Amino acid sequence: MLQAFAVGALVAAVCAVLSCFLVLRGWSLMGDAVSHAVLPGIVVAYAVGLPLPVGAFASGLLCATATGWIKRHTRVKEDTVMGVVFTGLFALGLVLYTKTPSELHLDHILFGNLLGIEPAQLRQTAVLSLIVLAVVIALRRTFMLATFDPSQARALGFSIRKLDTALLVLLALAIVAALQAVGIILVIAMLVTPGATAFLLVRSFDRMLVVATAIAVGSTLSGIYVSYFANASSAACIVLVQATVFVAALCFAPGKGLLRSVPPTTNFTEN
Amino acid sequence: MSPPVSNELPLTLAAQQVSVTYPNGHTALSDATFTLTGGTICALVGVNGSGKSTLFKALMGFVTPTAGRVTIADAPVREAQRKGWVAYVPQSEEVDWTFPVSVEDVVMMGRYGYMNFLRTPRPVDREAVTAAIQRVGLSDLRKRQIGELSGGQKKRVFVARALAQQGRIILLDEPFTGVDVKTEEAIVTLLRELRAEGRLILVSTHNLGSVPEFCDQVVLINRTVLACGPTAEVFTAENLSRAFGGALRHFDLSHSTVEAHDGRQVTVLTDDERPLVLGQGGHLEYRDRAAHQKLVDEREAAKTTARDV
Ligand SMILES: Nc1ncnc2c1ncn2[C@@H]1O[C@H](COP(=O)(O)OP(=O)(O)OP(=O)(O)O)[C@@H](O)[C@H]1O
Numbered sequence: 001m002l003q004a005f006a007v008g009a010l011v012a013a014v015c016a017v018l019s020c021f022l023v024l025r026g027w028s029l030m031g032d033a034v035s036h037a038v039l040p041g042i043v044v045a046y047a048v049g050l051p052l053p054v055g056a057f058a059s060g061l062l063c064a065t066a067t068g069w070i071k072r073h074t075r076v077k078e079d080t081v082m083g084v085v086f087t088g089l090f091a092l093g094l095v096l097y098t099k100t101p102s103e104l105h106l107d108h109i110l111f112g113n114l115l116g117i118e119p120a121q122l123r124q125t126a127v128l129s130l131i132v133l134a135v136v137i138a139l140r141r142t143f144m145l146a147t148f149d150p151s152q153a154r155a156l157g158f159s160i161r162k163l164d165t166a167l168l169v170l171l172a173l174a175i176v177a178a179l180q181a182v183g184i185i186l187v188i189a190m191l192v193t194p195g196a197t198a199f200l201l202v203r204s205f206d207r208m209l210v211v212a213t214a215i216a217v218g219s220t221l222s223g224i225y226v227s228y229f230a231n232a233s234s235a236a237c238i239v240l241v242q243a244t245v246f247v248a249a250l251c252f253a254p255g256k257g258l259l260r261s262v263p264p265t266t267n268f269t270e271n
Numbered sequence: 272m273s274p275p276v277s278n279e280l281p282l283t284l285a286a287q288q289v290s291v292t293y294p295n296g297h298t299a300l301s302d303a304t305f306t307l308t309g310g311t312i313c314a315l316v317g318v319n320g321s322g323k324s325t326l327f328k329a330l331m332g333f334v335t336p337t338a339g340r341v342t343i344a345d346a347p348v349r350e351a352q353r354k355g356w357v358a359y360v361p362q363s364e365e366v367d368w369t370f371p372v373s374v375e376d377v378v379m380m381g382r383y384g385y386m387n388f389l390r391t392p393r394p395v396d397r398e399a400v401t402a403a404i405q406r407v408g409l410s411d412l413r414k415r416q417i418g419e420l421s422g423g424q425k426k427r428v429f430v431a432r433a434l435a436q437q438g439r440i441i442l443l444d445e446p447f448t449g450v451d452v453k454t455e456e457a458i459v460t461l462l463r464e465l466r467a468e469g470r471l472i473l474v475s476t477h478n479l480g481s482v483p484e485f486c487d488q489v490v491l492i493n494r495t496v497l498a499c500g501p502t503a504e505v506f507t508a509e510n511l512s513r514a515f516g517g518a519l520r521h522f523d524l525s526h527s528t529v530e531a532h533d534g535r536q537v538t539v540l541t542d543d544e545r546p547l548v549l550g551q552g553g554h555l556e557y558r559d560r561a562a563h564q565k566l567v568d569e570r571e572a573a574k575t576t577a578r579d580v
């Protein structure tokens with residue numbers, strides 16, 4: 001139980017930090033796409049005896065790069081391409097799963113198994129999460145610049161291609177880490193809702209990161225707690241709590257000033 | 272602000288036979304060639320769709336020229352960009368105005384090139400940001416979220432960012448559209464100061480009348496470079512009618528009701544703050560003879576200093 005709390009909180013923090021970038025960049029669907037696309041990778045990795053996270057990472061990244069490539073070479077819009085690519089990969093994963101005799105539990109992959117997580121997986125998840133968290137936090141200002149104003153980033157000689165790729169790799173790693181905890185269906189909620197909620201509440205980017213993380217960790221801990229006593233899926237409970245917080249923010253944040261941080265120096269005189 | 276440029280040799284920006292064809296097959300620019308050297312304000316003038324923004328994007332490397340090349344100090348633009356030398360103020364900031372950043376956050380982005388990989392601002396960065404915000408007159412609004420500004424104030428934020436970057440080359444794509452006269456004058460004053468510091472400024476504008484007042488050089492374009500050089504040489508009736516075709520309104524005094532009894536004085540009213548007036552044979556007339564003379568003298572002095580360095 002304690003372990004579940006610790007891992008849940010860590011995964012929530014990683015996803016929350018990434019969610020800020022995804023939400024601001026309009027990449028919410030990308031999180032969905034990459035997470036669904038890991039399924040065939042997991043099945044293939046299992047079949048050939050590779051570590052599952054390696055397969056998951058590879059096919060998640062394949063989805064992202066394939067989307068990028070197709071978008072550059074056709075006139076079809078990115079979200080459309082993504083919709084085709086990730087559902088295709090997900091379907092492929094489902095077919096491979098039914099054709100591969102295995103001891104994998106599909107529902108554990110889809111919905112996670114936080115309370116029944118094994119120590120080895122636990123360590124894996126923890127290490128992966130910590131690495132991703134450290135890198136994203138270290139590079140947060142660079143990623144923020146590339147998200148807010150790509151042309152300024154390029155004017156300073158940064159490569160948008162490289163930064164985008166780096167963010168995608170981090171996203172894929174985070175999804176792999178979160179798989180164990182919440183599964184590939186609900187990880188998208190972890191990758192969108194905290195950022196979206198924080199966006200409603202703050203006016204500075206660093207604060208957005210902090211608020212998103214706080215919301216995500218809080219929701220995760222209370223979600224696990226509820227699920228334990230209600231005997232319901234922990235992933236579902238976590239997502240439910242997050243959604244509730246989002247609705248609350250939606251109702252109370254704008255204009256009301258309930259949580260909105262208006263610096264006292266702000267006034268309406270202009271020079 | 273510290274003048275980090277003055278003691279270094281002025282940079283040269285050169286476009287050699289640059290052509291740009293967009294993926295849809297439209298050739299927006301062909302065979303554009305010109306060279307500019309630091310310590311100048313150069314106007315980029317042309318009708319809508321003549322390729323001004325395209326030229327800026329080609330200079331910045333945002334679009335890859337289908338032919339030709341752009342160099343800064345005889346090296347690829349990218350090298351100059353890595354050193355933070357090139358600042359760019361885009362035309363329509365394709366910016367998400369709901370983004371949770373304040374005025375000072377945005378201006379700070381001009382300094383990222385000078386910081387370590389964590390982008391932790393040093394005192395010198397904070398000073399540069401404060402000074403830049405002050406120079407565009409936004410000190411009172413520095414903590415504002417950028418979406419909470421007026422159109423002209425938004426524009427000034429991006430000018431401030433270019434200032435904070437202290438680029439040796441500053442490209443401004445129509446900084447005067449949608450700003451009031453006071454702001455335009457403030458920006459022009461800033462540009463003059465930057466020129467005095469030895470920076471190279473390329474600014475596109477539709478405000479023909481103000482060009483002779485603050486730009487010493489002009490690049491006239493219409494899908495290629497029609498003319499480039501000192502303002503007085505480029506801004507002739509012939510060149511302007513080539514660039515603008517029928518788009519400019521003429522008022523020919525000799526065929527008008529203006530007669531000898533009017534003397535040398537007529538009143539010109541235009542919707543634009545500063546009308547462009549061409550004299551006989553199509554040479555430039557300046558509104559203020561003394562101020563123009565002063566400008567010419569200054570430029571001469573600057574040239575002499577540059578030669579001495
Ligand atoms: N992304 C694009 N794809 C295709 N054609 C483009 C693209 N951007 C611009 N063009 C075309 O290239 C030509 C030059 O456009 P550009 O934006 O450089 O003009 P401009 O001189 O900056 O005009 P304005 O004064 O209106 O700002 C136009 O005919 C325009 O339609």
Ligand SMILES: [Mg+2]
Pocket residue numbers: 323324325362444
């Ligand atoms: Mg333009």
